[in-house]
C-alpha cells in the first residue's frame with residue numbers, strides 16, 4: 554500500500570511542471586522530475602559466463618518502461634558498471650568490450666526505445682566501484698590510492714586497493730568509461746551520468762581521505778577532479794555535443810551524498826528535517842557556483858511543498874526521487 558504523507562499547507566505545484574533545457578546537448582526534460590539512480594541488482598553474476606554475467610534482461614526493460622510511463626522528465630538507470638572486476642554489487646549490469654555481445658545490446662536498445670516512447674529522457678548512470686568493490690568480486694581492486702575500506706559495509710569485506718598508475722588511469726578507467734558510453738549511445742540512450750558520489754572510484758579521486766597521490770591526479774582540488782574532466786573530454790571526443798548526447802557534469806549535475814563509511818540517505822540534522830531534502834543546505838551553496846549546468850537534488854523529498862520550496866529557494870532546478878518511487882507499479886490495492 555502506498556503510504557501518503559499528510560501536508561498541512563498545500564502549495565501550487567505548477568513550478569514542478571516546468572521543462573528544463575540542458576545547456577550543452579540542448580536536450581529538454583519535459584518537467585523537473587528525475588527518477589534517481591537506483592541499483593536494480595537484477596542481473597545474473599557469473600564471471601565465467603560472458604553471455605549472462607551482468608547482462609540486462611526483460612526485467613530491466615519492464616522496469617524502465619514503467620518508470621518512464623510515470624511521467625518523469627528524466628529517468629536515470631541504476632549504476633551500470635564499466636568493469637566487471639569492479640562492481641558495486643554482484644547483480645549489477647555491466648557493459649564492457651569483453652562482454653559486448655549482440656544479444657546483450659538488443660536488450661539495451663529495447664530498454665531505451667521503450668522508455669523514450671513515454672517522452673522521457675533516458676540516461677545511464679555509469680560507474681566503477683574502485684575500493685568499494687567487495688572482496689568476493691576482487692581481492693585487490695584499483696583505487697586512487699591504497700587506502701583500504703575497513704568498514705564492514707553491507708556485511709561485506711573489502712581488499713587492500715592497488716594504486717592506479719597514470720597509464721592505468723587511461724587504460725583501466727578512462728577508456729572503459731568511454732567504451733560503455735559509446736555502447737549506450739549506439740543503443741539509443743540520451744546520455745550518461747558519471748557516478749561521482751557515494752564513495753565509488755570517482756569520489757575516491759575527489760576526496761582527500763582516499764586520494765593520497767602526489768602526481769597530477771592528487772593534491773589540489775583541480776588535480777583531484779582531473780579524472781572527471783579527462784573522462785568527460787574522452788567521451789566527448791567520441792560522442793561530440795553536436796550529437797545531442799547528454800554528459801553529466803556539464804549538462805546536468807545531480808547532488809547526493811554519503812559513502813560506505815558514512816551513509817547519506819537519512820537526516821543528520823534537525824534543520825534538514827524541516828526542509829525535507831537531506832542536502833539542501835549544501836545545494837544552495839553549490840548551485841551559486843554552477844553557471845550553466847542544470848542542477849538536480851536527490852535525497853529526502855517526500856512532499857510537494859518540500860519540492861516547490863527547494864526550487865523556489867534556488868537550491869535546485871530539478872527534483873530527484875529514489876525510494877518513494879519504488880512501489881510495485883503493477884500491484885493492486
Ligand SMILES: Cc1cc2nc3c(=O)[nH]c(=O)nc-3n(C[C@H](O)[C@H](O)[C@H](O)COP(=O)(O)O)c2cc1C
Pocket residue numbers: 589590591592593630631632678748750751809810818851852853854873874875876877
Ligand atoms: C536501494 C538503493 C539503490 C541505490 N542505487 C544507487 C545507484 O545505483 N546510484 C546512485 O547514484 N545512487 C543510488 N542510490 C541513491 C539514490 O539515488 C538516492 O540518492 C537516495 O535513495 C536518496 O534519495 P531518496 O530519499 O529519494 O530515496 C540508491 C539508493 C537505494 C535506496
